[in-house]
Amino acid sequence: MSERTTSASWTLGIVKALEMEGLDCLALFKQLGLDYGALEDPDARFTQDSMTRLWQRAVEISGNPAIGLNMGKLVRPASFHVAGYALMSSRTLAEGFQRLVRYQRIIAESADLSFRLLPEGYALILTVHGDHLPPTRQSAEASLACALALCGWLTGRALQPRKVLLQGEQPQDVQPYKDMFHAPLVFAAPFDALIFERADMEAALPTANEAMALLHDRFAGEYLARFSESRVTHKARQVLCRLLPQGEPKREMVAQTLHLSQRTLQRRLQEEGTSFQTLLDDTRRELAEQYLAQPRMTLLEIAYLLGFADPSNFFRAFRRWFDATPGEYRARLQAMPAQVNDARTPEHTIRTP
Numbered sequence: 001m002s003e004r005t006t007s008a009s010w011t012l013g014i015v016k017a018l019e020m021e022g023l024d025c026l027a028l029f030k031q032l033g034l035d036y037g038a039l040e041d042p043d044a045r046f047t048q049d050s051m052t053r054l055w056q057r058a059v060e061i062s063g064n065p066a067i068g069l070n071m072g073k074l075v076r077p078a079s080f081h082v083a084g085y086a087l088m089s090s091r092t093l094a095e096g097f098q099r100l101v102r103y104q105r106i107i108a109e110s111a112d113l114s115f116r117l118l119p120e121g122y123a124l125i126l127t128v129h130g131d132h133l134p135p136t137r138q139s140a141e142a143s144l145a146c147a148l149a150l151c152g153w154l155t156g157r158a159l160q161p162r163k164v165l166l167q168g169e170q171p172q173d174v175q176p177y178k179d180m181f182h183a184p185l186v187f188a189a190p191f192d193a194l195i196f197e198r199a200d201m202e203a204a205l206p207t208a209n210e211a212m213a214l215l216h217d218r219f220a221g222e223y224l225a226r227f228s229e230s231r232v233t234h235k236a237r238q239v240l241c242r243l244l245p246q247g248e249p250k251r252e253m254v255a256q257t258l259h260l261s262q263r264t265l266q267r268r269l270q271e272e273g274t275s276f277q278t279l280l281d282d283t284r285r286e287l288a289e290q291y292l293a294q295p296r297m298t299l300l301e302i303a304y305l306l307g308f309a310d311p312s313n314f315f316r317a318f319r320r321w322f323d324a325t326p327g328e329y330r331a332r333l334q335a336m337p338a339q340v341n342d343a344r345t346p347e348h349t350i351r352t353p
Contacts, residue, residue: 003131003273004109005045012039013079017070021062048110048131055136066176068138072145081106086216089209094201103220121162122201125193137168140192145180159200165189232268240283244307251276285321292330299326
């Protein structure tokens with residue numbers, strides 16, 4: 001898989017959060033071999049692993065494991081690149097968060113966002129992925145703090161979530177979390193999430209502007225297209241998606257479709273941190289997740305759509321990807337809303353006064 005990247009806009013937010021703690025970020029960037037000057041370039045990107053190392057070093061120097069929450073004190077729409085302005089001009093926060101999910105990759109490719117209506121309210125669910133290094137809890141906590149602070153900035157009032165789910169273990173000092181979220185806190189949760197009241201998400205935003213929302217949609221779409229299409233990985237993945245239902249695609253066929261030699265295709269993929277076989281495996285895995293979320297698709301249909309001539313090969317690959325059978329994984333997906341409801345257990349719940 002090609003290395004995931006983070007926008008300079010978001011990285012600048014991290015830098016300001018660390019500087020609030022008194023850290024010298026210019027020196028930190030030099031230590032980590034990062035280009036401090038690139039922070040001024042809105043189109044610049046930093047790798048996810050470099051952000052992981054930055055958070056790790058910041059926690060070591062500051063001794064503050066809750067340092068990620070500082071980002072919530074600095075947030076502005078600009079922190080979210082063009083996606084922030086699209087959110088700001090939306091009719092409601094619910095519509096804005098749907099836009100944020102759509103444009104998330106502009107801000108950071110390492111995070112997957114989903115926004116859904118559950119019986120207890122709207123849930124903004126975040127998953128942060130690492131590349132070679134596992135992601136830090138500070139990365140996810142910074143994102144949740146920013147999302148909540150942005151709600152306050154856009155509505156002009158403090159929004160109190162119904163509940164905040166955090167994957168990290170409960171820290172010795174929970175006060176910074178109480179001060180940031182003002183809501184029941186669930187530590188060691190199955191995922192990171194903010195659960196909001198329906199009324200808060202569906203209220204009209206004072207910053208709403210339909211014409212500007214459409215304009216920002218266009219800018220965000222153009223940026224995503226420019227950002228994605230510059231990569232051979234993206235183009236090859238599109239070709240694989242088209243060819244898979246006809247059987248397992250060969251490298252020669254993909255190279256031919258892209259008007260490249262096999263050697264050039266392999267070299268370009270290598271430059272982007274992947275290989276043909278890895279990309280094929282990743283594409284199949286991602287499509288398998290999407291297909292299993294469709295309850296009407298049979299496992300046999302999914303196996304053939306993924307280019308497996310023998311369904312038993314699909315089952316073996318799936319167990320390697322997810323350490324579960326496709327049937328077990330589908331059952332887990334269907335139970336996810338219940339997980340959000342049941343995530344709070346007495347030993348992991350901190351209630352704010």
